[in-house]
Amino acid sequence: MADVALVPWEQNAERAPEGVRAVVYDGEGEPPAEAADAVLYVVPYGRGQRLDVMAGMPRLRAVQLLTAGYEHALAALPDGVALHNGRGLHDASTAEHAVALMLAAQRELPRWALDQTARRWAPHYTRSLAGSRVLIVGHGSIGAAIERRLLPFEIEVVKVARRARPEQGVHPVADLPRLLPGADAVVLVAPHTPETEGLIGARELALLPDDALVVNVGRGPLLDTGALLAEKGRVRAALDVTDPEPLPADHPLWDAPGVLVTPHVAGGSAAFYPRARRFVDAQLRRWAAGEPLANEVRAGG
Numbered sequence: 001m002a003d004v005a006l007v008p009w010e011q012n013a014e015r016a017p018e019g020v021r022a023v024v025y026d027g028e029g030e031p032p033a034e035a036a037d038a039v040l041y042v043v044p045y046g047r048g049q050r051l052d053v054m055a056g057m058p059r060l061r062a063v064q065l066l067t068a069g070y071e072h073a074l075a076a077l078p079d080g081v082a083l084h085n086g087r088g089l090h091d092a093s094t095a096e097h098a099v100a101l102m103l104a105a106q107r108e109l110p111r112w113a114l115d116q117t118a119r120r121w122a123p124h125y126t127r128s129l130a131g132s133r134v135l136i137v138g139h140g141s142i143g144a145a146i147e148r149r150l151l152p153f154e155i156e157v158v159k160v161a162r163r164a165r166p167e168q169g170v171h172p173v174a175d176l177p178r179l180l181p182g183a184d185a186v187v188l189v190a191p192h193t194p195e196t197e198g199l200i201g202a203r204e205l206a207l208l209p210d211d212a213l214v215v216n217v218g219r220g221p222l223l224d225t226g227a228l229l230a231e232k233g234r235v236r237a238a239l240d241v242t243d244p245e246p247l248p249a250d251h252p253l254w255d256a257p258g259v260l261v262t263p264h265v266a267g268g269s270a271a272f273y274p275r276a277r278r279f280v281d282a283q284l285r286r287w288a289a290g291e292p293l294a295n296e297v298r299a300g301g
């Protein structure tokens with residue numbers, strides 16, 4: 001009998017290999033009756049990720065997320081079930097957005113957009129990316145994709161991760177106090193863990209030079225919102241992720257000086273979907289062949 005897998009897209013069901021019966025569940029409403037037999041659940045991508053429905057899948061052995069971050073799923077994961085994340089699927093999309101945020105902030109695109117709305121022609125020359133030094137904090141899959149995109153802008157990239165990788169020129173996070181004073185911009189793209197919460201707080205912001213830019217495409221809590229607001233525009237920020245999220249309409253971050261906000265959209269652009277569908281196809285083929293699935297972040301029982 002074929003193994004039942006719940007997949008989010010029709011295309012994956014159509015291309016499912018022999019040995020896997022792929023049933024579509026896109027996260028709308030309740031799962032189909034076949035969920036009771038599902039051994040693999042590919043959680044639909046979107047704001048309301050349906051993790052609660054795992055309670056109705058007693059035969060479940062593996063869960064595949066389509067997000068890179070997985071901390072939100074750990075509590076809901078039944079015992080003995082393996083967890084896999086979407087590492088790699090968001091690299092192009094998130095890196096592109098990080099670069100877009102940097103360009104928008106340095107070349108003042110929000111100002112020009114407002115001027116266009118007001119039909120106002122008021123030129124002045126802006127900052128530039130060229131010649132700047134940029135720290136990438138969280139030099140993993142997405143961080144490396146950001147670096148590849150930044151280098152042609154004639155930028156000096158300084159790489160930071162949890163642990164040093166001297167052969168790749170990666171600094172350990174403990175070097176941050178030494179590196180921050182020389183940075184024109186800092187890009188945050190580490191996961192949200194107890195260690196990264198408040199990674200950039202009042203002390204770290206104070207070490208940055210005047211007018212430095214903090215870009216956050218990782219998770220909101222990496223940057224201490226109160227500490228950023230207390231900078232009153234001395235340090236600027238371009239944030240795809242915020243703390244809290246969603247940002248309430250009356251939150252001071254919306255109109256804080258030098259702050260640009262996008263509503264957590266970096267990873268989910270059009271670039272994500274073809275990559276995600278190909279990845280789900282490949283995971284189903286691995287499952288059918290009895291091979292280990294890629295991107296395991298928690299082993300099953």
Ligand SMILES: NC(=O)c1ccc[n+]([C@@H]2O[C@H](COP(=O)([O-])OP(=O)(O)OC[C@H]3O[C@@H](n4cnc5c(N)ncnc54)[C@H](OP(=O)(O)O)[C@@H]3O)[C@@H](O)[C@H]2O)c1
Pocket residue numbers: 068069070087088090094137138139140141142143160161162163164173189190191192193195196217218219240241264265266267268
């Ligand atoms: N805004 C969006 O739409 C969006 C989209 C996709 C992902 N994300 C976020 O981006 C994060 C990174 O994704 P990824 O696929 O690049 O993950 P990844 O490949 O696992 O890389 C994570 C990097 O963060 C580093 N790191 C972990 N703890 C750290 C710490 N305490 N201090 C400094 N660096 C630390 C790791 O260092 P080591 O190499 O030393 O372990 C690694 O280099 C995700 O967890 C998610 O939260 C956001």
